[in-house]
Amino acid sequence: MDLVFIAQDCINGVLMGLIYGLVALGLTLIFGVLKVINFAHGSFLMVGMYVAYWAVTLSGLHPYLALVIIVPAMFLFGYWIQNLLIRPIFIAEKNVREPITVIIVTTGLWYVLDNLALLVFGPDYRALAPNPLKGQMLEFGEIFISVPKLYGAIATLATAGGLYLFLQRTRLGRAVRATSLDREAASLMGIGQWKIFNIAFGIGTAVAGISGAVLTPFYNVYPTVGIPFDIKSFVIVVLGGLGSIWGALVGGVIVGLIESVGPNFMASTWTEGIVYALFLLVLFVKPSGLFGQKQDW
Amino acid sequence: MALLDIENVNVAYGDVQVLFDLNISVHEGEVVSIIGGNGAGKSTMLKTISALMQSSSGSIMFDGKPMHNLPPEEVVNHGLVHVPEGRRLFSLMSVRDNLLAGAHNKKAYAVREKTLEEVYTMFPRLEERQDQAAMTLSGGEQQMVAIGRGLMACPKLLMLDEPSLGLAPILIAEIFRTIRAIADKGLTVMLVEQDVKHSLSLSDRGYVLEHGRAAMEGAANDLLDSPYIREAYLGI
Numbered sequence A: 001m002d003l004v005f006i007a008q009d010c011i012n013g014v015l016m017g018l019i020y021g022l023v024a025l026g027l028t029l030i031f032g033v034l035k036v037i038n039f040a041h042g043s044f045l046m047v048g049m050y051v052a053y054w055a056v057t058l059s060g061l062h063p064y065l066a067l068v069i070i071v072p073a074m075f076l077f078g079y080w081i082q083n084l085l086i087r088p089i090f091i092a093e094k095n096v097r098e099p100i101t102v103i104i105v106t107t108g109l110w111y112v113l114d115n116l117a118l119l120v121f122g123p124d125y126r127a128l129a130p131n132p133l134k135g136q137m138l139e140f141g142e143i144f145i146s147v148p149k150l151y152g153a154i155a156t157l158a159t160a161g162g163l164y165l166f167l168q169r170t171r172l173g174r175a176v177r178a179t180s181l182d183r184e185a186a187s188l189m190g191i192g193q194w195k196i197f198n199i200a201f202g203i204g205t206a207v208a209g210i211s212g213a214v215l216t217p218f219y220n221v222y223p224t225v226g227i228p229f230d231i232k233s234f235v236i237v238v239l240g241g242l243g244s245i246w247g248a249l250v251g252g253v254i255v256g257l258i259e260s261v262g263p264n265f266m267a268s269t270w271t272e273g274i275v276y277a278l279f280l281l282v283l284f285v286k287p288s289g290l291f292g293q294k295q296d297w
Numbered sequence B: 001m002a003l004l005d006i007e008n009v010n011v012a013y014g015d016v017q018v019l020f021d022l023n024i025s026v027h028e029g030e031v032v033s034i035i036g037g038n039g040a041g042k043s044t045m046l047k048t049i050s051a052l053m054q055s056s057s058g059s060i061m062f063d064g065k066p067m068h069n070l071p072p073e074e075v076v077n078h079g080l081v082h083v084p085e086g087r088r089l090f091s092l093m094s095v096r097d098n099l100l101a102g103a104h105n106k107k108a109y110a111v112r113e114k115t116l117e118e119v120y121t122m123f124p125r126l127e128e129r130q131d132q133a134a135m136t137l138s139g140g141e142q143q144m145v146a147i148g149r150g151l152m153a154c155p156k157l158l159m160l161d162e163p164s165l166g167l168a169p170i171l172i173a174e175i176f177r178t179i180r181a182i183a184d185k186g187l188t189v190m191l192v193e194q195d196v197k198h199s200l201s202l203s204d205r206g207y208v209l210e211h212g213r214a215a216m217e218g219a220a221n222d223l224l225d226s227p228y229i230r231e232a233y234l235g236i
Helices: A003-034 A041-059 A067-092 A100-121 A147-169 A171-181 A183-188 A193-215 A226-240 A245-264 A268-285 B042-049 B072-077 B095-102 B106-110 B112-122 B124-128 B139-152 B169-184 B196-201 B220-225 B227-234
Strands: A137-140 A143-146 B004-013 B016-026 B031-035 B057-062 B080-083 B157-161 B188-193 B205-210 B213-219
Touching (some): A003 A041, A003 A067, A003 A171, A003 A245, A041 A226, A100 A226, A137 A147, A147 A193, A171 A183, A171 A193, A171 B095, A183 B080, A226 A245, A226 A268, A245 A268, B004 B042, B016 B031, B016 B042, B016 B213, B031 B042, B072 B080, B080 B139, B112 B124, B112 B169, B139 B157, B139 B169, B169 B188, B196 B227
Parallel strands (some): B080 B157
Antiparallel strands (some): A137 A143, B004 B016, B004 B057
16 A cells, blocks of 8 residues: 555545535534534535535636625525524523424425425536636645645635634624523623524524535535535534534544545445444543533533 | 612413512612512512513513513613623633623623723732633632623613622622622612621612512611511521
8 A cells, every 4th residue: 555545545534524624613603502403504505505506607706706695695594594493493492492393493494405406406416617626636746636625625724713713702703602601691791692593593504605615616516415414514513522613623624534544444335434433432432522612501 | 760660560480470569669879689588589580670581560660761571682781780690601701701791782892991991900800810711710709700791781770699699608798898899889789689687788778578579678777677687587
């Protein structure tokens, strides 16, 4: 076995892992604030990919420039989904901190969105066109780096950094953190729970939109494209710690590395088994995840 | 007209009524103690004023405006600030961020640096620990953060729910001294307490809550001297 191959796989694994982390970032943010898992997150990614696909196809913009359309559109989408669909459940079950019915509703939303996409866009696999990043590679001796994945990894770090600064440094970010820690105490400080829930859901969905723009240059769009990412994101946020930004990135890189380096040593179908074994191990040994903080509230 | 006027307020948890036709008023510049045993409805009263709970009937007027139809976050905007029982800090956030989160409403946010300086002057220990997570502080320090966070909202009336809860006697004395100092600066304070002696001795007036009703009211000194209070609440 050649070390160059391993190095190549490591680079691919880290790049792809960071992009997995980007998808998981939206999920972890929504969980961190609402304390419920959004099972429709993969479908939000799918919607983000279609929005990116059509934004680029219709406007001819570079997919990363199309973010100026994608991010606000997806933010509003998430904001209103929470406001119209999820908030009423929280109100109906206001004595329950983590209403399980929200999980059922988001699962329903997943089916509705995926099938709506099937109805409207058909089952075709669509490749982005025009695609300025198509198949581009950087060469370093014998090592090749995929340009769209490299851009995706950079976009991930920029998004994570931006989110971190937003949460730590701004008035609204502080209000989001306060709500995530104690929503009743936050409301006594003048921080409206529903507004913060809407905004957090909007941001999480906007991040799914960024993921869509990052993925479309090298990943086909189809109605069920979100499902593999949804399951992976869930594993990643549990690995990294639910609610932790950096945990999502580290969890993503771990999964990415196992997936890309693993096949050198075993049949590639086994790598998935390793990912889930690690997932279980973390649940047994450190249920709050690698970067999760135990909190009581 | 009183700053806060609670008139004929009834509150129930499901079928269990907790407050019965409660009438309480607080005038500007006063310190008013609400005393009573466990389950008398003291915390429920505060939660109703700050709109965490809904009353089934009655009115709550603050500064001449009705509060009983507003959500909790808007009650704060009017300057009616509730420091909850058990402190309820944002545990993983730093002391400084906890305090700044208190200054969320627009008016308070505009003057946050100035208020923060005042809070740090009042509680120098909080400035030393401003970058520590709130959960790592001692009980007394956490109570200082809770009071400081309430002050950051620029209240016209500060409502404190059992600030002495779970603190060592020496810290209790310190917290009460601080509350008196805050009141001496002109802030109106409503103090809900089980520590009857301490709270009445720093108050102007007091109410005794029993089974969800105001059983007695009067000047704090008169209440302290009342044979009934001495027997039922002070055990002397």
